[in-house]
Amino acid sequence: MTEALPRRRFLIGAAAGTAAVTTAGAFAAPDQALAAPEGAPQAAPRAPAPATAPAASAPEYVPEPMQVLTAAEAAFIGAAADAIIPADDLSPSGSDCGVVTYIDRQLAGAYGAGARLYRSGPFSTPQPGTGNQSPLAPLEFFRAGIAAANTWVKATYGKELDGLDGPQVAEALKAMDAGKAEFAAIGSKPFFNALLQMVMEGFFSDPMYGGNRGMASWRMIGYPGLPATYADKIETYRGKRYEAEPQSIADFS
Amino acid sequence: MVKKLKEVDAVLVGMGWTGSIMARELSRAGLSVVALERGASRVPGDDFTLPNIRDELRFSVRQELMQDPAQETVTFRHSADKTALPMRRFGAFLPGDGVGGMGTHWNAQTYRFLPSDHTLRSHLTERYGRKKIPDDMLIADWGVTYDELEGHYDRFEKLCGLSGKAGNIRGKIHPGGNPYEGWRSAEYPNKPLKPSLAGVMFGEAASGLGYHPFPAPAGNMSAPYVNPEGVRLGACQYCGHCERFGCEANAKSSPNTTLLPVLAKEAKVEIRDRCYASRLVYDKSGRKVTAVVYVDLRTGEEIEQPAGIVVLSAWVFGNTHMMLHSGIGRPYDPRTGKGVVGRNYCHQIQSAVGVFFQDKELNPFMGAGSLGMVIDDFNGDNFDHRDLDFLGGGYIALNSTNGRPILNRPVPPGTPRWGSEWKQATAQWYRRAASMNCQGSNYASRGNYLDLDPTYRDVLGRPLIRMTYNLTDNDRKMSAFLTEKGAGIAKAMGATHIAANPRKGDFDVVPYQSSHNTGGTPMGTDPSTSAVNRYLQSWDAHNLFVLGASVFPQNAGYNPTGAVGALSYWAADAVVNKYLKNPTHLMKA
Ligand SMILES: Cc1cc2nc3c(=O)[nH]c(=O)nc-3n(C[C@H](O)[C@H](O)[C@H](O)COP(=O)(O)OP(=O)(O)OC[C@H]3O[C@@H](n4cnc5c(N)ncnc54)[C@H](O)[C@@H]3O)c2cc1C
Numbered sequence: 001m002t003e004a005l006p007r008r009r010f011l012i013g014a015a016a017g018t019a020a021v022t023t024a025g026a027f028a029a030p031d032q033a034l035a036a037p038e039g040a041p042q043a044a045p046r047a048p049a050p051a052t053a054p055a056a057s058a059p060e061y062v063p064e065p066m067q068v069l070t071a072a073e074a075a076f077i078g079a080a081a082d083a084i085i086p087a088d089d090l091s092p093s094g095s096d097c098g099v100v101t102y103i104d105r106q107l108a109g110a111y112g113a114g115a116r117l118y119r120s121g122p123f124s125t126p127q128p129g130t131g132n133q134s135p136l137a138p139l140e141f142f143r144a145g146i147a148a149a150n151t152w153v154k155a156t157y158g159k160e161l162d163g164l165d166g167p168q169v170a171e172a173l174k175a176m177d178a179g180k181a182e183f184a185a186i187g188s189k190p191f192f193n194a195l196l197q198m199v200m201e202g203f204f205s206d207p208m209y210g211g212n213r214g215m216a217s218w219r220m221i222g223y224p225g226l227p228a229t230y231a232d233k234i235e236t237y238r239g240k241r242y243e244a245e246p247q248s249i250a251d252f253s
Numbered sequence: 254m255v256k257k258l259k260e261v262d263a264v265l266v267g268m269g270w271t272g273s274i275m276a277r278e279l280s281r282a283g284l285s286v287v288a289l290e291r292g293a294s295r296v297p298g299d300d301f302t303l304p305n306i307r308d309e310l311r312f313s314v315r316q317e318l319m320q321d322p323a324q325e326t327v328t329f330r331h332s333a334d335k336t337a338l339p340m341r342r343f344g345a346f347l348p349g350d351g352v353g354g355m356g357t358h359w360n361a362q363t364y365r366f367l368p369s370d371h372t373l374r375s376h377l378t379e380r381y382g383r384k385k386i387p388d389d390m391l392i393a394d395w396g397v398t399y400d401e402l403e404g405h406y407d408r409f410e411k412l413c414g415l416s417g418k419a420g421n422i423r424g425k426i427h428p429g430g431n432p433y434e435g436w437r438s439a440e441y442p443n444k445p446l447k448p449s450l451a452g453v454m455f456g457e458a459a460s461g462l463g464y465h466p467f468p469a470p471a472g473n474m475s476a477p478y479v480n481p482e483g484v485r486l487g488a489c490q491y492c493g494h495c496e497r498f499g500c501e502a503n504a505k506s507s508p509n510t511t512l513l514p515v516l517a518k519e520a521k522v523e524i525r526d527r528c529y530a531s532r533l534v535y536d537k538s539g540r541k542v543t544a545v546v547y548v549d550l551r552t553g554e555e556i557e558q559p560a561g562i563v564v565l566s567a568w569v570f571g572n573t574h575m576m577l578h579s580g581i582g583r584p585y586d587p588r589t590g591k592g593v594v595g596r597n598y599c600h601q602i603q604s605a606v607g608v609f610f611q612d613k614e615l616n617p618f619m620g621a622g623s624l625g626m627v628i629d630d631f632n633g634d635n636f637d638h639r640d641l642d643f644l645g646g647g648y649i650a651l652n653s654t655n656g657r658p659i660l661n662r663p664v665p666p667g668t669p670r671w672g673s674e675w676k677q678a679t680a681q682w683y684r685r686a687a688s689m690n691c692q693g694s695n696y697a698s699r700g701n702y703l704d705l706d707p708t709y710r711d712v713l714g715r716p717l718i719r720m721t722y723n724l725t726d727n728d729r730k731m732s733a734f735l736t737e738k739g740a741g742i743a744k745a746m747g748a749t750h751i752a753a754n755p756r757k758g759d760f761d762v763v764p765y766q767s768s769h770n771t772g773g774t775p776m777g778t779d780p781s782t783s784a785v786n787r788y789l790q791s792w793d794a795h796n797l798f799v800l801g802a803s804v805f806p807q808n809a810g811y812n813p814t815g816a817v818g819a820l821s822y823w824a825a826d827a828v829v830n831k832y833l834k835n836p837t838h839l840m841k842a
C-alpha cells in the first residue's frame with residue numbers, strides 16, 4: 001500500500017497505474033528453451049512463440065471497467081489484494097497485477113453464479129469437516145462478505161478498508177484471517193479464506209483471466225508457464241536453475 | 254413413458270478403465286456391447302492440445318474434467334449419530350466423468366498390491382494370531398490370490414506400457430527394483446523415467462538408511478510404446494500437467510490412449526455418451542438384472558436398455574449407489590453389522606513431508622504424473638508389527654509431479670499465508686522445495702460405510718450416496734509411524750526445513766487427499782460379508798458384475814488402479830470363459 005490516492009478513485013480509473021513489471025528482463029530465454037524437442041509427438045508447440053515484448057516496455061496499466069463489482073466492492077478488493085500481495089521489488093501490488101479484474105470476471109461468470117456447486121437445500125450450518133454450506137453462489141457470498149467486512153471495519157476504524165493506511169489494512173485483514181473480526185452473517189474466517197484463495201488465483205493463474213499481468217508472479221518465482229516440454233532438460237538441468245522467458249496461453253494462440 | 258430398446262448381449266454403466274477393459278474383452282468374445290457414460294466423449298487429439306490444456310485454473314482448480322457436484326455429489330458425516338451434509342464442492346477426492354473416466358486425468362502411478370494385501374485377514378492371523386486384529390476392523394481376504402491375479406496384472410501393465418524396474422522376476426530378486434513386490438512373470442514393458450534431482454536425492458538418502466528405493470512404476474511413457482492392442486503412445490515430456498489434465502503428448506496411459514481407439518473401430522461396441530444410468534431393473538425372484546434405465550442427457554428422454562449381462566463400472570460411489578438404489582443385496586447396517594452393500598468403505602490415509610533445500614535448484618515444474626522414487630520397507634506387512642500398536646503401512650515416495658503455481662508453492666512451516674514475508678518466502682523456496690508422500694493403507698472399520706441419504710437428491714431425483722466416515726486410532730498411529738520414517742529420510746537428505754504432517758484428528762472433506770476411495774461392494778467368498786463373489790459377480794444377481802475399487806475389502810498403501818486393472822481382466826476372463834458357457838452363479842453361497 002504505497003498508493004497515495006484513495007483506492008476507490010484509483011480503481012475506477014481516475015488515476016493511471018504504475019505497473020511496470022519490476023523483474024523485467026531478469027530471465028533471458030536460453031536458446032533451447034523454445035526449441036521443439038525431437039520426436040515429441042504432438043507435444044511440440046506449433047511454431048516458435050512470438051517474442052513477448054519485454055515487460056519493461058509493456059503498455060501502461062489502464063484499469064479495466066468492472067463487470068459486476070460496484071466501485072465500493074472493487075475498492076475493498078483492491079485494498080485487500082494490495083495488503084495480501086504488497087508491491088515490492090519482487091512484483092507490483094496485487095491490484096496492479098490485475099487481481100481485482102480477475103476476481104470481477106470470475107464473479108461475473110459461471111463460477112460466480114455457482115456453476116459446479118451443489119445448491120439444493122435444506123441448508124444448515126457447517127459441521128466440522130463438511131466444508132462451506134452457504135446457500136449463496138460465490139458472487140452473492142463475496143457481496144455479503146464485503147458488506148459485513150466494511151461494516152465491521154467502519155465500526156472499528158471509522159473508515160472503510162480502502163480508506164485505511166497500509167498497516168491498518170493488514171491489521172484488519174489479520175483479524176478476519178484469525179476469525180476475530182465480528183461479522184453479522186458470514187464468519188470472517190470463511191470470508192477471508194475465500195478472498196485469499198481468489199487473490200492467489202488472480203495472482204498466479206494464466207494472464208488470459210485478467211490477473212497476473214505481465215506474468216509478474218511467474219517471473220517472481222521463476223515459473224516458465226508453457227510450453228513445458230522438458231524431456232530433454234530434466235537431466236541436463238539437474239541442480240541447475242532453468243531460466244526461460246515465461247510464456248502464457250496467449251503467446252501460443 | 255420409458256422407451257424400451259432391443260436387448261443387447263451386455264450393457265455397461267460407466268466408461269473409465271474398468272468399463273473400457275470389459276467392453277474390449279466382451280467384444281473380443283463376439284458379444285454386442287452398449288456402454289453408457291453420463292459424461293462427454295473425449296478425444297485426446299481434439300481435446301488435449303496446446304495451449305489450453307495447460308490451463309491450471311480451468312483443469313486443476315475448477316476441475317473441469319471431473320464430476321459436476323451440481324449434478325450429483327456425496328453427503329458426509331463422521332458417525333451414524335450425526336446428520337450428513339452435502340459436499341457442495343468436491344475436495345478430498347475428485348470423481349471422474351466422461352469417456353475415459355478418471356483415467357483421463359490421473360497421474361498413472363501404477364502399482365501391484367502385495368501378495369499379503371490380497372489375503373489380509375488370513376495373513377495377519379497366521380503371523381500374529383487372531384487377537385492382533387481389533388474386533389471392529391472388518392478386513393477380509395479378497396477371495397482371489399496374488400498368484401491367480403499375476404497374469405492379469407501383467408496384462409494391464411502391458412496395456413499401459415508401464416515404465417519401471419522389476420524387483421522380483423519369478424522369485425529372483427533384482428537390484429534397483431522393489432524387493433518386497435510379489436513375483437512378476439516379466440520385466441516392465443518400458444524402462445524407468447529419468448529421475449528428478451529430488452528423486453535422486455531421496456534414493457541416495459533412503460539407500461544410506463538401509464532402505465530399498467526403486468523408481469515409481471509409471472503409466473507415463475519413458476519412450477514411445479505400442480501396446481498389445483496395437484495402439485501407439487508417445488514419449489512423456491515431463492510437462493508437469495498430468496494429474497487433473499489430459500496428456501498433450503499422448504504419453505499417458507489412459508482408456509483414451511490405450512483402448513478407446515480400438516473400441517471406436519469395433520462394430521459391436523456402442524458407446525453412448527451423455528447417457529446417465531438411473532437404476533437397474535431387478536428381477537429378484539429370477540436373481541437377474543434385466544435392463545438398465547437411463548436418461549439421455551441430450552433429449553431428457555428416459556430409456557430402458559435390456560441386456561443379458563449387466564456390468565457396473567461406475568466407480569466406488571456409482572457402483573454402490575446403483576446397487577442400493579436398485580434394491581440389489583442387503584444394505585449394510587453398522588449397528589447390527591449385518592448387510593453387505595455399503596460395507597468396507599475406505600479411503601487412503603496419506604500424509605506429506607515437505608522438504609526445503611537452501612542450496613538446491615529443483616526446477617519443480619519439470620515433472621511427470623508418476624515421476625518418483627519410492628520405498629516399500631514400511632508398506633503393508635513388510636515390517637514386523639508384533640510390537641506396534643497398529644496394523645498396515647504404506648509406501649514413502651518423493652514424487653516430482655508438478656510445480657503449477659496456483660496450488661503448488663510450498664513455504665517452510667511458520668511462514669505467514671500472505672503479505673511481504675509470504676512473498677519473500679515464496680520467491681525464495683518455490684524452486685527449492687519438494688514433497689514426500691506417505692501413502693498409507695486404510696483398513697475397513699465397522700463404523701465407516703455408505704448408504705442412501707434420507708434428505709438430499711441428485712439431478713435425476715435419486716437420493717445421494719451418504720458417506721459415514723472417520724479416521725480410526727489405527728489410522729492415526731499408522732500415519733504417525735510412517736510420517737516419522739519419512740521425516741527421517743528428509744533429514745538424511747539434508748533438508749534445510751522439514752514439514753512433517755502426520756494425519757491427526759477427524760476426516761475433513763475439504764482439502765484434497767486422494768481419489769483412492771475403495772469399498773462399498775466388497776468381494777469375498779462369504780455372502781454374509783461380501784456383495785460380490787471372487788469373480789466380482791453379484792451374489793444376488795448372477796448376470797451382474799461389479800468392477801473397480803468398490804470391491805476392495807480394505808485399501809492397501811498403494812494407488813489402486815493396478816489392482817483395479819488386474820481385477821477387471823480377471824472378471825472379464827470369468828465372464829468369457831466361465832459364465833458364457835453356463836450363465837449362472839459361479840460360486841455356491
Ligand atoms: C486427479 C487424480 C489422480 C489420480 N492418480 C492416480 C494414480 O496415480 N494412480 C492410481 O492408481 N490411481 C489414480 N487415480 C485414481 C484412478 O484414476 C481410478 O482408480 C481409476 O481411473 C478408476 O477407474 P474406474 O473405471 O473404476 O472408474 P472411473 O474412471 O471413475 O469411471 C467411472 C465412469 O462411470 C461414469 N458413471 C458414474 N455413474 C454413472 C451413471 N450413473 N451412468 C453413467 N455413467 C456413470 C463416470 O462418469 C465415469 O466416467 C487418480 C484419480 C484422480 C482423480
Ligand code: SF4
Nearest residue numbers: 489490492495500621
Ligand atoms: S507428464 Fe508426461 S504423461 Fe503426464 S501429461 Fe505431461 S507429457 Fe503426458
